[in-house]
Amino acid sequence: MAELVFFTGTMDCGKSTLALQMDHTHASRGRAGLLFTQHDRSGEAVLSSRLGLTKPALEVDDDLDLWEFVVDQVTAGRRVDYLVCDEAQFYTPVQVEQLARLVDEMDVDVFAFGITSDFRTELFPGSRRLIELADRTEQLQVRALCWCGKPATVNARVVDGVMVVEGEQVVVGDVTGETGPVPTVEYEMLCRRHYMRRMNSSAARAQSLSPDVLPFDLDLCALPGTAEPSPDGRAGPPAG
Ligand SMILES: Nc1ncnc2c1ncn2[C@@H]1O[C@H](COP(=O)(O)OP(=O)(O)O)[C@@H](O)[C@H]1O
Ligand SMILES: Cc1cn([C@H]2C[C@H](O)[C@@H](COP(=O)(O)O)O2)c(=O)[nH]c1=O
Numbered sequence: 001m002a003e004l005v006f007f008t009g010t011m012d013c014g015k016s017t018l019a020l021q022m023d024h025t026h027a028s029r030g031r032a033g034l035l036f037t038q039h040d041r042s043g044e045a046v047l048s049s050r051l052g053l054t055k056p057a058l059e060v061d062d063d064l065d066l067w068e069f070v071v072d073q074v075t076a077g078r079r080v081d082y083l084v085c086d087e088a089q090f091y092t093p094v095q096v097e098q099l100a101r102l103v104d105e106m107d108v109d110v111f112a113f114g115i116t117s118d119f120r121t122e123l124f125p126g127s128r129r130l131i132e133l134a135d136r137t138e139q140l141q142v143r144a145l146c147w148c149g150k151p152a153t154v155n156a157r158v159v160d161g162v163m164v165v166e167g168e169q170v171v172v173g174d175v176t177g178e179t180g181p182v183p184t185v186e187y188e189m190l191c192r193r194h195y196m197r198r199m200n201s202s203a204a205r206a207q208s209l210s211p212d213v214l215p216f217d218l219d220l221c222a223l224p225g226t227a228e229p230s231p232d233g234r235a236g237p238p239a240g
Contacts, residue, residue: 002107004100006088006130008116009140010189011155012175015113016040017049018140019086022111031081034070036060038090039172047086057084060091067098070108082109089114089124090170096129103135118169119157119187121195144189147201152189156200159185163200176201 007015019035026033035047035057042048047057060066070080085091085099102108112134116127123131131137143151156163158176173185188200199207 002103002109003135004103004110004130004133005112006127006134006137007111007113007140008127008130008137009142010144010152011115011187012050012144012189013140014049014142015115015140016047016086017051017053019047019084019111019113020049020053020055023055023084026082026109032079033082033084034058034073034080035084035086036066037086039087039170041172041174047084057086060085060095062092062095064095065098066095067101070102070106074106080106080108082111085110085112087114088112088130089116089127091126093125093129096126096133100133115155117155119155119167120165120169121154122169124169146189146191146194147204148191148194150191150193153192154190154195156188156190156195157185158188158200158202161202163188163198163203165198 007018009015023033023035035055036059037045037047037057038060040046040048040057042054045057045059046054048054058069066083070083073080083099083102088096091099096112099110099112103110112130114127114130115124116131117123146152157167157171157173158164159167171185173187176186176188190200194200194204
């Protein structure tokens with residue numbers, strides 16, 4: 001029986017890589033699939049992983065009717081056993097409902113991949129509908145890490161080096177620490193504690209260099225549960 005599965009995690013945890021692996025695994029057993037994406041970092045109509053793999057994909061515009069599109073393909077004689085849907089957080093709730101209908105009425109497996117929440121920690125509408133409708137929601141195993149070394153749970157937006165909590169929900173961008181020109185808008189994965197303190201890696205680095213910071217070990221002096229890792233310790237803001 002076909003399934004609607006939502007694979008989710010923060011940015012940079014391997015979702016697109018897994019999407020391409022799922023396609024490869026199913027295709028190599030003779031199953032016929034279609035790849036969809038929206039606003040991939042590498043451009044239109046491509047599904048790309050940071051590990052370097054890319055594959056052509058169909059771009060999901062807001063007005064694309066996924067049910068109609070797949071039914072038309074099948075009517076034209078094409079077999080469709082599964083769909084791989086990347087960047088599914090950007091799909092509209094109606095498109096997610098169309099995916100669910102394809103599972104239930106056309107027996108097509110749907111593997112959807114996307115982040116759950118935006119830079120304000122609010123659910124994307126598409127992700128919310130996926131969580132509501134999916135047969136299973138799976139958290140990816142490889143977790144991105146905050147600069148402090150803890151598992152990251154939040155995707156923070158950084159504009160010109162400063163973390164922001166207001167702005168448009170959708171701004172395509174990449175993550176910090178990657179090679180290439182530094183973009184104006186980038187994303188950094190943080191643990192909740194550092195997100196709440198608006199402390200991304202460059203803010204932490206600036207604080208650790210500030211003459212206002214007293215020259216003693218904050219870990220020993222802070223109240224229980226509030227200590228920041230020592231700037232000299234193993235986990236701390238990366239040197240910039
Ligand atoms: N050179 C590399 N060697 C091994 N793993 C890498 C390399 N570059 C990136 N990665 C891994 O690739 C993953 C990000 O892949 P990607 O599928 O693009 O993520 P997502 O779609 O979730 O944003 C991360 O887990 C990262 O650790
Ligand atoms: C948090 C957040 C992210 N985005 C964009 C940035 C990227 O282009 C994608 C996520 O891609 P990934 O493959 O998971 O790395 O989403 C956004 O538009 N708004 C946000 O708040």
